[in-house]
Amino acid sequence: MEKHNRRTFLKTTAIATATLSSLPVKKLKASQQYVLSEDRMGVLVDTTVCIGCRNCEWACKNAHDLPAGKIEDYEDKSVMKKMRRPDETALTVVNQYSNEKDPNLPIDVKVQCMHCDHPACVSACIVGAFTKNENGAVTWDTNKCIGCRYCMVACPFQVPAFQFDKALNPLIMKCDFCFNRTKEGKLPACVEICPVEAITYGKRNELIDVARERIKNYPDKYINYIYGEHEVGGTSWMYLAGTNFKKLDFPKLSEKPAPGVSESIQHGIFAYFVPPISLYALLGGIMWITKRKRSLESEEGKNHE
Amino acid sequence: MSEFIKPEPLKRKFFTPGVIILILIAINGIVFLLGRFFFGIGAVTNLNNQYPWGLWIGVDVAAGVALAAGGFTSAALGHVMHREQIHVILRPALLTAMLGYTFVAIGVFVDIGRWYYIWHPLVFWNGNSALFEVGICVMIYMTVLYIEFLPIVTERFIGRVNFKGFLSFLNRPVDKFLRLLDKGLGLTMFVFVIAGVVLSTLHQSSLGTLMIIAGSKMHPLWQTPILPLLFLLSAISVGFPMIIFESIIASKSFGLKPEMEALSSLASTIAPLLGIYLAFKIGDMVIRGTFVYLLEPTTQSIMFTIEVVVGIIIPLRMFLSKAVLKSPALLFTASALVIFGVLLNRINNFIVAYNPPYKFGTYFPSIGEISVTVGFAALLILIYRIIVLNFPVLSLANKFNVPQTKYKVRG
Numbered sequence: 001m002e003k004h005n006r007r008t009f010l011k012t013t014a015i016a017t018a019t020l021s022s023l024p025v026k027k028l029k030a031s032q033q034y035v036l037s038e039d040r041m042g043v044l045v046d047t048t049v050c051i052g053c054r055n056c057e058w059a060c061k062n063a064h065d066l067p068a069g070k071i072e073d074y075e076d077k078s079v080m081k082k083m084r085r086p087d088e089t090a091l092t093v094v095n096q097y098s099n100e101k102d103p104n105l106p107i108d109v110k111v112q113c114m115h116c117d118h119p120a121c122v123s124a125c126i127v128g129a130f131t132k133n134e135n136g137a138v139t140w141d142t143n144k145c146i147g148c149r150y151c152m153v154a155c156p157f158q159v160p161a162f163q164f165d166k167a168l169n170p171l172i173m174k175c176d177f178c179f180n181r182t183k184e185g186k187l188p189a190c191v192e193i194c195p196v197e198a199i200t201y202g203k204r205n206e207l208i209d210v211a212r213e214r215i216k217n218y219p220d221k222y223i224n225y226i227y228g229e230h231e232v233g234g235t236s237w238m239y240l241a242g243t244n245f246k247k248l249d250f251p252k253l254s255e256k257p258a259p260g261v262s263e264s265i266q267h268g269i270f271a272y273f274v275p276p277i278s279l280y281a282l283l284g285g286i287m288w289i290t291k292r293k294r295s296l297e298s299e300e301g302k303n304h305e
Numbered sequence: 306m307s308e309f310i311k312p313e314p315l316k317r318k319f320f321t322p323g324v325i326i327l328i329l330i331a332i333n334g335i336v337f338l339l340g341r342f343f344f345g346i347g348a349v350t351n352l353n354n355q356y357p358w359g360l361w362i363g364v365d366v367a368a369g370v371a372l373a374a375g376g377f378t379s380a381a382l383g384h385v386m387h388r389e390q391i392h393v394i395l396r397p398a399l400l401t402a403m404l405g406y407t408f409v410a411i412g413v414f415v416d417i418g419r420w421y422y423i424w425h426p427l428v429f430w431n432g433n434s435a436l437f438e439v440g441i442c443v444m445i446y447m448t449v450l451y452i453e454f455l456p457i458v459t460e461r462f463i464g465r466v467n468f469k470g471f472l473s474f475l476n477r478p479v480d481k482f483l484r485l486l487d488k489g490l491g492l493t494m495f496v497f498v499i500a501g502v503v504l505s506t507l508h509q510s511s512l513g514t515l516m517i518i519a520g521s522k523m524h525p526l527w528q529t530p531i532l533p534l535l536f537l538l539s540a541i542s543v544g545f546p547m548i549i550f551e552s553i554i555a556s557k558s559f560g561l562k563p564e565m566e567a568l569s570s571l572a573s574t575i576a577p578l579l580g581i582y583l584a585f586k587i588g589d590m591v592i593r594g595t596f597v598y599l600l601e602p603t604t605q606s607i608m609f610t611i612e613v614v615v616g617i618i619i620p621l622r623m624f625l626s627k628a629v630l631k632s633p634a635l636l637f638t639a640s641a642l643v644i645f646g647v648l649l650n651r652i653n654n655f656i657v658a659y660n661p662p663y664k665f666g667t668y669f670p671s672i673g674e675i676s677v678t679v680g681f682a683a684l685l686i687l688i689y690r691i692i693v694l695n696f697p698v699l700s701l702a703n704k705f706n707v708p709q710t711k712y713k714v715r716g
Contacts, residue, residue: 146420
């Protein structure tokens, strides 16, 4: 520290600045851009139609190679007494809520990943393992995942689950919108099996029209709200209900995309590496000035002696 | 001034009763750690799908990074601003930062589910992710810290390279290499010193950005867009208290005289730093109107109050007093309070404030998690001891100014 002189200092600072500024800024910025297609697909869940048969749970497990058991076992309604959440063993679950209007007709709510238009998980993932696909599905690449679970922290709907009990190769698990099935032109497994057509698969834009139509035609049956149309910037899965969504355990969320603030802060701090490099230059300047001041002082001290 | 400072390896026994207790604590932690690697994270921790992050991220990683801030704050004051009085503590501060970050890295390694992919962020980039920024910055900064420590290693071995037997032909070339390395490092070190300060400001603040994306899952008392700034300010204000805390403990444990001149000089800067931190913290609370939550007696409001009163206001008042700056005991107490405050702040941000919309219970760290965290702390202290006994890190007070008996008394 003590030996370097002004020239080497300036030279090395210049080299360091040049190296820093030549870093691939563009690549950094472009890594997570995705196309939000006008034709992206979605699903409309009508909770007033769902009968809580839980067939979708069975079909989902089958489609994702999870232990599913016999479909008859799913007639057992006792599991619905408690609220359940999608987890590493079931990517979708149906919860039951009491109906104030008609106690004999409980309200059933299917829960799974909402496939946000601006997903927090895609923004958060340290290795960019998550992708918002053109067809609307939010999928993830298990080969990249390091298991940090930041996606779980970020998700506003608390959806991604993790295999905490696996020592090797634990996976993040969530609904993938049956990406492999829809690629082949098939319907998502849950949509296909639903016996009462409570879940409708289609283009998101058209589904919103369908939902508006239903609300208009049956104003007594539905409350005038499509959950997911605007939540966190819009989600691919949307819900209709006959009662306040808060009573059905839907989180109250703002209309701003979940990653918004975080990303703008992140890019603000880094804006083309200008702030870090300026700080570097500033510190270098201070270092040089104080160093010079000190050597002048010590020279004066010597002269006095 | 720096001519008077002559750090040298301390001549002390390694084993003392305290060291043996630390070894036992470390072994206990390692046993639970093995459980985590053989049976999975779920077997050892209380983490679940509702609470994906717990003690290991909150304390080992987040608080670990904050408490290692002494490295960059002291480098900024000592090397960048050339404050000469504090040069005696630069090496111990550097060592603590280096070990601190090493254990942060180990903490991450232990916490992530697929530890064998820890290198993935180097290859797969996501510039939108605050975690990516933290990860990359911490990796680079850790390398910088090791480079900054290298001159201490070369100093230890130059002229003392002594391979025995058939390896003895290596003595001369290795010594030559060390001298060359030392010279090269001497010329370029300022590049790394400044880089270290810049990298630290970046990731200390990005660590705050981490929780912003959790949005409404985080209690409003902590969830604020200025979290990165608060994290940076708190890291800067905890840097010097951490150095004072360690320095006084080290002096006590090795029977040295506390470096009061350097420590008082450091301590005089703490009050303004804490004041700025407090101003932003309170200002943020007033502007966002979150003080209403303080009226409800919840865990969150109580923890927030303790954090601000015990961790900021009381030590701030103490550091303003001249008497405190001169007394090792009071200086130690005030510093410990600041450290407690920042530790609690990180725990609050990452654990207490985290309030998932769907939960089936609350999170409290398991015995396994606590054992591992405490075990790591014990291990860190042990390695610190090994290094200061073998490398020139600590200085034996001012040999040239102080009569010899003063530091030889307790030996």
